Amino acid sequence: MTHPSHRVPEADLLRTFALFGIAVVNTPYIAAPWFAPPAVETSADVVAAYAGTSFFWAKFFVLFAFLFGWSMVQMDASAERDGRDAQIIWRRRMAALFAVGLAHAVFVFSYDILMLYAALGTFLAGSRHRSDAQLARRAVIGLGVGVLAYLLLGFGFAAGDGGPPPGVSVAGYTGSFLDATVNRLWDLIPGQIANLLYNGPLSYAAFCMGVVAARRKLLSPGSADWTRLKRLAPGLLLAGIALNAPIGVANALGDAAPDWLWLLGFALLAFGSPTLAAAYLVFVVEAGRRLRFPAVLAAEGKMSMTAYVVHGLLAGAIFHGWGLGLYEQTGAAATMAIAFGVALTCFTLCAVWTRFVGQGPLEALTRLIAYGRSPAPAR
Numbered sequence: 001m002t003h004p005s006h007r008v009p010e011a012d013l014l015r016t017f018a019l020f021g022i023a024v025v026n027t028p029y030i031a032a033p034w035f036a037p038p039a040v041e042t043s044a045d046v047v048a049a050y051a052g053t054s055f056f057w058a059k060f061f062v063l064f065a066f067l068f069g070w071s072m073v074q075m076d077a078s079a080e081r082d083g084r085d086a087q088i089i090w091r092r093r094m095a096a097l098f099a100v101g102l103a104h105a106v107f108v109f110s111y112d113i114l115m116l117y118a119a120l121g122t123f124l125a126g127s128r129h130r131s132d133a134q135l136a137r138r139a140v141i142g143l144g145v146g147v148l149a150y151l152l153l154g155f156g157f158a159a160g161d162g163g164p165p166p167g168v169s170v171a172g173y174t175g176s177f178l179d180a181t182v183n184r185l186w187d188l189i190p191g192q193i194a195n196l197l198y199n200g201p202l203s204y205a206a207f208c209m210g211v212v213a214a215r216r217k218l219l220s221p222g223s224a225d226w227t228r229l230k231r232l233a234p235g236l237l238l239a240g241i242a243l244n245a246p247i248g249v250a251n252a253l254g255d256a257a258p259d260w261l262w263l264l265g266f267a268l269l270a271f272g273s274p275t276l277a278a279a280y281l282v283f284v285v286e287a288g289r290r291l292r293f294p295a296v297l298a299a300e301g302k303m304s305m306t307a308y309v310v311h312g313l314l315a316g317a318i319f320h321g322w323g324l325g326l327y328e329q330t331g332a333a334a335t336m337a338i339a340f341g342v343a344l345t346c347f348t349l350c351a352v353w354t355r356f357v358g359q360g361p362l363e364a365l366t367r368l369i370a371y372g373r374s375p376a377p378a379r
Contacts, residue, residue: 008074010219010285013293015067015301017284020343021060023311024052027339029111030315032328033170034194037254044333046252052336054241054248058202058273061113063281064304065203068117069210072128084371090125093370094118100305100362108312110184110191113199114305120200124207132215135208142205147270149197154266157250158259170328177322202273219285233282236275243272300350303360307350314342 032038040049072090079086101114127135172183218225247265250257287293300307317323318338319330330338353360359367 008219009295009298010288011067011070012298012301013288014063014281014284015304016298016347017280017301018060018064018067019300019304019307019311020347021056022064022308023315023343023346024336024339025056025060026109026111026311027315027342028052028332028335030109030312031319031326031330031335031338036170036328038330038332038335040252040254040332042331042333045331048331048333048336049254050248050252052332053251054244055276057244057247057251058198058269059277059280061199062202062206062274062277065117065120065199065206066210066213066277066281068121068203069124069207070214071210072121072124072207073211073214076128087125087128089370090128091122093366094122094125096366096369097121097305100309100366104309104312105188105191106184107181108184108309108316110187111195112191113195113203114308115192116195116199116203120204120207124204124211127208128211132212135212139205139208139212142201142208143270143274144201146201146205147267149201150266150270151263153194153197154263157266158262173319173327174321174325177320180316180320180322202270206274206277229278230282230286233279236282237279240272240276240279243268243275247272296351296355299354300347302354303350303363305366306353306360306362307346309362310346310349311342314345315339318342 028038038045040046075090075093076086079089095118098115098118101112101116101118104114105112127138130138169179169183172179213219213225216225217223218229220226246261247269250261250265253261288297315338319325319327321327326338350360
C-alpha cells in the first residue's frame with residue numbers, strides 16, 4: 001500500500017473552507033438555545049434560515065471528517081519515514097484530541113465535535129489496514145445508519161418539545177462566565193447525544209472515504225479518480241441543492257412547517273449533505289488551482305483545532321453575558337452576518353499567527369503528546 005508522504009496544500013485550503021462553514025453552523029447555537037433558534041421575522045431572515053440550512057447544515061463537518069481520515073494516512077506515512085509506531089502515535093493524538101474537546105465543551109461550546117472525532121478516530125484506527133473496498137462498504141453502512149439517525153432527529157424537530165434539558169437555564173448564558181460554564185456542564189451529555197446522532201454516522205462514513213481518497217492520491221496531479229469526480233461535480237451540485245431544499249424550507253417556516261416536511265427534510269439531508277460536500281470539495285480545489293490562491297488562504301487549515309476553539313470563544317464574547325450580551329437578541333439574518341464576521345476574524349488571526357509564530361498552540365500540544373516532542377513541521 002502506497003502512502004503519500006508530503007503535505008497537500010489543497011487539503012489545508014479545504015480545511016480552511018470547512019472551518020468557515022462550521023463557524024456559520026455553530027454560531028446560531030451560541031447565539032440562542034437550540035430549541036428557540038434566532039427569529040425568522042423578515043424576508044432577510046427567511047433567506048438566511050433557508051440558506052444556512054440548505055447550504056451549510058451537515059455539509060462542512062462531512063468535509064472536515066473526510067479530511068480527518070485523510071490525515072490518518074498522512075500521519076502513517078510520516079511515522080513510517082521516522083521509523084515510529086503509527087498506531088501508538090494516532091491513539092495518543094486521539095487521547096489529546098478528546099482532552100481538548102472536553103475542555104472546549106465545558107468552557108466554550110457544549111456541542112463540541114472533537115470528542116466524537118477522537119472516539120471515531122480511535123475506532124477507525126483498527127480499520128486502517130482494511131482494503132479500499134472494505135472501507136467503502138463501511139462508509140455505505142455509515143450512511144445507512146445516518147439516515148435512521150436523521151429520521152430520529154426529524155421526529156424530534158417535528159415534536160418540538162420547546163424546552164431546555166434538565167438543569168440548563170437559558171438565563172445562564174446571559175450571566176457570568178461561571179454561569180455559562182455550569183449551563184454547559186448540564187448540557188454536556190444531551191449535547192453529545194445530539195452530536196452522536198447528527199454527526200456520528202456521516203462522520204464515520206466520511207472518515208472511511210478520506211482514508212481511501214488519501215491512499216488513492218485523489219488530489220495528486222493527473223489522478224484518474226479526480227478526473228471522474230470533477231466530471232460528476234455539476235450533477236452533484238444540482239442533486240445536492242435539490243436534496244437539501246426540503247430541510248431548508250422547513251427551517252425557514254419554523255413552527256409553521258408541517259411534521260411531514262421535517263421528516264422528509266431530515267431523511268433527504270442524510271443524502272444531500274455528502275452530495276453537496278463532494279461538490280464543494282471539487283469546486284474549492286479547482287478554484288484554488290486555477291486562480292492560484294495565495295498560500296495565506298490555507299493558513300487556518302494548518303491550525304484547524306485552534307481555529308475551531310477560537311470560533312467558539314469569539315462567538316461567546318459576542319452573545320454571552322460575560323461579553324456583549326446579545327444572547328437571543330438577533331434574528332437569523334443578523335446572526336448569520338455575525339457568524340461570517342466571526343469566521344473572517346478567526347481566519348485573520350490564524351493568518352497572522354502562522355506568519356509570525358508558526359504552528360498553532362493546540363496543534364503543538366497534541367503533537368507533543370503524540371510524539372513525546374514537537375516534531376519539525378512538514379515541508
